Amino acid sequence: MTDRxxxxxxxxxxxxxxxxYPLDDPAYxxxxxxxxxxxEITEVHADAALRIPGVLAVLSCENAxxxxxxxxxxxALFQSRTVxxxxxxxxxxVAETLDIAREAARHVRVDYVSEPFDARLSAxxxxxxxxxxxxxxxxxxTEQGDPEGAFNGSAVRVDATYTTPAEHNNPMEPxxxxxxxxxxxxxxxxxxxxxxxxxQEIVAQVFGLDRTHxxxxxxxxxxxxxxxxxxRPNVVLAAMAAGAVGRPVKFAVPRQQMFATTGYRTPxxxxxxxxxxxxxxxxxxxxxxxEQSSTLTEFAEQTATPTRVxxxxxxxxxxxxxxxxxxxxxxxxxAPGETPGMFALESAMDELAFAAGVDPVELxxxxxxxxxxxxxxxxxxxxxxxxxxxxxDRFGWEHRDAAPGGHWEGRKLVGMGVAASxxxxxxxxxxxxxxxxxxxxFTVRIAAADIGTGARTALTLIAAxxxxxxxxxxxxxxxxxxxxxxxVAGGSAGTASWGTAVVRACESLRGKMNGSVPPGGLEASADxxxxxxxRDEYARHAFGAQFTEVEVDADTGEVRVRxxxxxxxxxxxxxxxxxxxxxxxxxxxxxxMALMEESVMDPRFGDYVNRDxxxxxxxxxxxxxxxDAAWVxxxxxxxxxxxxxxxxxxxxxxxxxxxxxxxHHATGVRVRDLPITPARLLPLL
Amino acid sequence: MDSEVTPVHAEITLLVNGTxxxxxxxxxxxxxxxxxxxLGLTGSKKGCDHGQCGACTVLLDGRRANxxxxxxxxxxxxxxxxxxxxxxxxRLSALQEAFIEQDGFxxxxxxxxxxxxxxxxxDEAERGWPSAVTEDLRGDPVLDDDExxxxxxxxxxxxxxxTGIVKAVGEAARKTQAEEAKA
Numbered sequence: 001m002t003d004r005x006x007x008x009x010x011x012x013x014x015x016x017x018x019x020x021y022p023l024d025d026p027a028y029x030x031x032x033x034x035x036x037x038x039x040e041i042t043e044v045h046a047d048a049a050l051r052i053p054g055v056l057a058v059l060s061c062e063n064a065x066x067x068x069x070x071x072x073x074x075x076a077l078f079q080s081r082t083v084x085x086x087x088x089x090x091x092x093x094v095a096e097t098l099d100i101a102r103e104a105a106r107h108v109r110v111d112y113v114s115e116p117f118d119a120r121l122s123a124x125x126x127x128x129x130x131x132x133x134x135x136x137x138x139x140x141x142t143e144q145g146d147p148e149g150a151f152n153g154s155a156v157r158v159d160a161t162y163t164t165p166a167e168h169n170n171p172m173e174p175x176x177x178x179x180x181x182x183x184x185x186x187x188x189x190x191x192x193x194x195x196x197x198x199x200q201e202i203v204a205q206v207f208g209l210d211r212t213h214x215x216x217x218x219x220x221x222x223x224x225x226x227x228x229x230x231x232r233p234n235v236v237l238a239a240m241a242a243g244a245v246g247r248p249v250k251f252a253v254p255r256q257q258m259f260a261t262t263g264y265r266t267p268x269x270x271x272x273x274x275x276x277x278x279x280x281x282x283x284x285x286x287x288x289x290x291e292q293s294s295t296l297t298e299f300a301e302q303t304a305t306p307t308r309v310x311x312x313x314x315x316x317x318x319x320x321x322x323x324x325x326x327x328x329x330x331x332x333x334x335a336p337g338e339t340p341g342m343f344a345l346e347s348a349m350d351e352l353a354f355a356a357g358v359d360p361v362e363l364x365x366x367x368x369x370x371x372x373x374x375x376x377x378x379x380x381x382x383x384x385x386x387x388x389x390x391x392x393d394r395f396g397w398e399h400r401d402a403a404p405g406g407h408w409e410g411r412k413l414v415g416m417g418v419a420a421s422x423x424x425x426x427x428x429x430x431x432x433x434x435x436x437x438x439x440x441x442f443t444v445r446i447a448a449a450d451i452g453t454g455a456r457t458a459l460t461l462i463a464a465x466x467x468x469x470x471x472x473x474x475x476x477x478x479x480x481x482x483x484x485x486x487x488v489a490g491g492s493a494g495t496a497s498w499g500t501a502v503v504r505a506c507e508s509l510r511g512k513m514n515g516s517v518p519p520g521g522l523e524a525s526a527d528x529x530x531x532x533x534x535r536d537e538y539a540r541h542a543f544g545a546q547f548t549e550v551e552v553d554a555d556t557g558e559v560r561v562r563x564x565x566x567x568x569x570x571x572x573x574x575x576x577x578x579x580x581x582x583x584x585x586x587x588x589x590x591x592x593m594a595l596m597e598e599s600v601m602d603p604r605f606g607d608y609v610n611r612d613x614x615x616x617x618x619x620x621x622x623x624x625x626x627x628d629a630a631w632v633x634x635x636x637x638x639x640x641x642x643x644x645x646x647x648x649x650x651x652x653x654x655x656x657x658x659x660x661x662x663x664h665h666a667t668g669v670r671v672r673d674l675p676i677t678p679a680r681l682l683p684l685l
Numbered sequence: 686m687d688s689e690v691t692p693v694h695a696e697i698t699l700l701v702n703g704t705x706x707x708x709x710x711x712x713x714x715x716x717x718x719x720x721x722x723x724l725g726l727t728g729s730k731k732g733c734d735h736g737q738c739g740a741c742t743v744l745l746d747g748r749r750a751n752x753x754x755x756x757x758x759x760x761x762x763x764x765x766x767x768x769x770x771x772x773x774x775x776r777l778s779a780l781q782e783a784f785i786e787q788d789g790f791x792x793x794x795x796x797x798x799x800x801x802x803x804x805x806x807x808d809e810a811e812r813g814w815p816s817a818v819t820e821d822l823r824g825d826p827v828l829d830d831d832e833x834x835x836x837x838x839x840x841x842x843x844x845x846x847x848t849g850i851v852k853a854v855g856e857a858a859r860k861t862q863a864e865e866a867k868a
Contacts, residue, residue: 007785010793011777011800013728013768020727052690098722099713103690172732172740172794172843222730222794223843255733452792452844581788581846588845613737613841620838624847625830 001577002471005457006220006450015220018176018192019252026178027056029241029251030101031233032091032108033260034083037606038117038295038326041081041090045109049093054100056245058108060091065240068208073296074261074329075206077236083112084296085119085328086607087260089233094241094249117326119606123161123269123290128321131300135336138302142374145315147273150284154275156356162272162344162672164656166599166608167265168616169333171451173222174255175262177238180248186213191235193218194228195488197447200481202231207239219479221451225589226332227263228451229490234262259611263331264599266291266301268340272348275315280358282313282367287345289320294329298322301330302337306422306653307345309541310384312369326606332490334589335649338423339656343593346419346657347672350664354404360418360661361392364545372539380538380638383569384420387545390632391418391567395547405668412551413685414562415666421544421568421654425645426493429529431484432501434463434509437521441473444505447486448478448498453648454578455494461575462499462642466506476502484525492542492646495574496639501528503641538638542645544568546587546658552666557682559663561591563626566655569634571645579647583629586651591627592619593652594659598675697761701726702770710757717741717752720767728768728797732841739840742798742805743767749805768797771804779860780804783853791844799840803854806836807861828858 009015034041046058064078077089091108095101130140151157171192178190187209193199196216204211221228234253242249253262268291275284287307293299304318333339353360365385371378392398400416401407407414432446444463450456456478464471477483487497504526512522549563566587573579596617599608610616629651636643656674664670669684693712698705701724710719715734720726720743729752732740736754743752744766752765771778780803783789790796810828818835819826826832833854834847842850 003785004788004790006793007790008777010790010796011768011781011784012772013726013797015793016727017730017794019731020721022725054692097692097711097714098718099711100692103713107690170843172738172792172841173730174732220793222732223792225843252731255735255737452790452794454791577788578791581791581844581849584848585791585845588847589843612735613733614735618841618843619845619847620841621847621850622834622838624845625834627848 002457002461002575004454004578005460017173017220017222018178018190018218019250021178021190023178023180023248026248026250027094027096027245028098028101029092029094029237029249030105031089031237031257032105032110033087033257034090036083036112036114037086037119039083039112039114041083041110042113043111044091048107049104052100052104052107054096055093055104057094058091059240059244065243067206070202070205072230074233075231075236077233077240085260085294085326086605087328089237089261092237092241094245117606119325119327119601120603121267121269121292121323121325125323128290128323131298131320131322134300134302134320138305141319142308143317144374147284147286147315147317150315151273151275151286154283155278156276156352158272158274158348158351158355160272160348160351160672162270162347164268164340164343164674166267166601167333167593167597168259168599169225169227169263170616170618171223171225171227174252174258175228175232175234176252177235178248178250179238179242181242187239189216189235189239191216191218192221192228194221194224194449194451194490196449196479196481197485198488199231199235203235203239206236216481218449221449224451225334226336226490229332229488232262255613256611259599259608260328263329265333265336266330268303270303270344272344274348274352276352276356278356280352280356280363280366282311284315285311285313287318292323292325292327292330294327295324297329299330303341306338306341308374309372310345310420310422311367312373316373334586335423335653338653342421342654343656343674346654347660350661351670359402361388361397364388364420375539377537377539380540381634381636382543383632383634384543386632387543387567387569391545391547391565394630395565397547404665407666411554413554413666414551415662416547416549417658417661417665419546419654419657419661421546421650423492423542423646423650423653425496425540425542425639426491427532427640428487428493428497429532430486430497430501431525431527432505433484433523433525434505435521435523436509436513436517438517438519442467442469444474444476444502445483446478446498446501447481447483448494449489450478451489453489453494453582454575455489457578458495458574459498459502463502463506466503467510492648496644496646499642499644500640501526504528536638540639542568542570542650544650544654546654548658548662550659550662550666552663554685557678557685559595559676559681561625561659566629566651568629568631568650570631570647570650571634571636571639572643573631574642574644580629582647583651584627586649587627587629587655588619588624590652590655591623591659593674594656594676596675695758697758700764702766712758714757715753716755716757716760719757720752726767726769730794730797732794739802740795740798742801742840744801744805749802768800771800779857780853783857787849787853787856789849789853790846795840795842799842799850802837802840806854807858828855830855
């Protein structure tokens with residue numbers, strides 16, 4: 001139970017985020033967004049802005065420096081006259097102060113030739129196509145047996161379509177970069193990123209620099225949830241602006257502009273068909289997904305991939321179809337794929353439980369499997385059943401009346417729901433160094449990121465254990481691309497991946513030390529690429545079970561989560577204190593997904609209309625009452641030296657279905673379209 | 686040259702965390718930008734710049750306020766306490782200690798606003814100010830979990846640290862009350 005190591009800095013305001021580094025004579029940038037969804041820029045009128053005292057430069061497609069092409073077309077800022085979505089950055093003002101920059105940005109006039117566009121996702125769009133792979137490299141489609149035939153021949157069938165809306169990550173810290181070109185031609189970036197090494201690599205490519213000439217510094221990052229997992233336009237804009245004016249430039253994407261330019265979760269349309277025997281044993285699972293990307297970049301969310309993992313069935317099919325619309329580019333948002341996919345799967349399982357007359361917990365246990373259904377691989381460990389049993393026991397599931405609807409407490413309808421969670425235990429190759437000094441202290445270096453996950457603290461505990469030293473003698477340096485190369489804080493793979501490199505570096509150091517440290521100290525390094533390549537083939541996933549009790553106001557349709565418990569099996573938990581916060585944080589975001597989060601596309605204009613935190617609702621303190629997380633002991637020798645699985649994302653997976661299933665139990669009403677707002681629920685009560 | 690876009694400046698004085706600052710500010714500048722960019726007090730955070738997230742919350746003349754919604758020029762002579770001013774002589778306040786103990790934050794970006802807000806919540810309860818969930822308006826409100834959740838709902842936390850925040854504020858409230866009872 002170790003307190004967060006940077007806790008004191010964070011509670012005193014001393015922890016510096018990207019915008020907050022003292023820079024010599026900084027200038028400030030403000031960006032201009034396109035007001036059309038599709039077309040060409042004919043002219044950019046910068047003169048009015050340039051006449052304002054304090055304006056240093058206006059950059060656009062008419063004068064921007066050439067950038068090198070990289071796979072992510074979102075980074076080709078001002079490189080063409082083509083507008084691909086409404087809200088795309090089309091110009092930028094750099095000025096002496098932020099107030100001047102913002103004022104001047106309003107005076108930049110952009111003329112366009114507008115073209116017809118389409119920003120509406122539908123399951124019968126003729127442009128839907130099968131992507132080669134879904135994020136990151138999963139097959140788009142899979143099929144085994146005779147799924148249609150088995151479905152049609154099943155005694156109990158569920159055939160339902162679920163939708164999830166576009167959702168925005170909305171980390172509290174906006175996407176921010178402070179950029180400085182140094183006298184020797186190198187570029188220093190203070191950047192709000194989930195990965196200083198990958199950002200360094202990509203920014204170097206964009207500006208045609210040697211990788212070592214870019215340094216990305218990001219010791220503290222104000223959340224990301226995937227949206228800071230890859231470089232976003234802010235980093236390129238700030239660097240471009242700093243080059244143009246010959247001074248450091250600071251740029252934070254205003255909250256309203258984040259909704260178009262920093263990624264979001266694609267909306268999904270998901271048709272599920274489940275066919276089962278009378279006792280609920282699954283014969284057939286068919287999961288068809290429809291989702292969107294922009295015309296700029298193909299991002300195909302892996303929505304059906306959890307369906308390939310969780311339950312047995314001899315006959316099964318999954319498919320993803322993508323429409324490239326004239327919309328902002330979707331990207332990673334906490335557990336992309338698993339989050340929307342498991343809302344649909346776990347809602348469908350709940351429907352099956354009622355159709356078959358089987359308890360929802362028992363139905364899931366009945367369809368458990370000891371091999372990954374589609375690959376046939378054994379699980380390195382799988383404790384879904386233990387999570388379900390433990391959760392049911394702790395939550396008081398046995399007091400639940402099986403019949404849905406009609407559980408009145410005054411004017412409130414009360415109900416309980418359950419859903420399973422799963423998330424892959426990914427691992428990526430990393431490098432680290434470990435150093436021993438004569439004074440008995442150790443320094444471990446790796447370009448990992450702590451975006452609030454507790455990574456700094458967990459890595460320190462991991463290093464101390466490997467060094468057999470007290471944690472207070474170990475310093476772990478992270479958040480800087482000049483440290484040994486590390487992978488992104490994403491895919492819940494950070495601690496497992498970085499931690500393995502840290503352990504190997506520390507083990508190597510201990511081997512060299514042989515009990516003593518010579519004058520000048522000792523250092524050792526590690527690279528885990530070969531170790532990861534040599535791993536045995538297993539299906540590696542974390543599992544969990546989420547239980548929710550809701551009350552529904554029968555007069556207003558308002559849903560309140562009374563209690564929520566997640567029980568997880570995620571390997572060894574490195575630091576219970578920060579792990580609990582990770583699980584609960586994910587579950588809290590899941591409450592938002594279930595009840596309030598929705599980015600509303602206006603197809604007449606082609607962008608999201610609710611572009612701030614007053615209109616895009618995320619859970620507030622009063623929305624989160626009794627939310628708790630627990631875990632079952634899990635020892636898994638096939639993972640990594642720590643025996644850990646990732647925990648950053650599994651908390652949100654299944655959470656929304658757990659809430660929706662509780663709403664059904666309370667009211668008898670099945671809401672298949674998120675979020676479950678009063679407007680959606682009340683007419684059905 | 687449009688006269689409407691020529692910056693207008695004004696001289697103001699701010700007493701920030703006990704130190705007096707004489708400043709020349711753009712009349713468009715928010716108190717938040719003035720604290721962060723002119724005074725280098727970057728503890729107060731900008732999450733939305735529209736008074737919607739609470740990350741910029743400071744104590745302005747003793748009451749909590751969104752510094753992003755306050756124009757600096759409108760607060761000439763004001764006393765401001767930011768997160769940097771909550772610890773005394775290097776000693777953390779009971780709230781700051783409780784936030785660490787209860788892990789009432791993850792990324793830390795909303796934390797300065799949460800702490801300033803919570804500092805005001807303790808004070809408001811002490812003064813007997815009711816909230817929307819206070820049932821008995823005649824007595825002093827007791828900061829139970831429902832009261833804390835209601836009073837802290839102007840400060841968003843996307844990491845979802847609310848359960849820790851509520852515990853931390855409750856713990857600090859009890860500690861503060863106990864110390865006052867002793868005194």
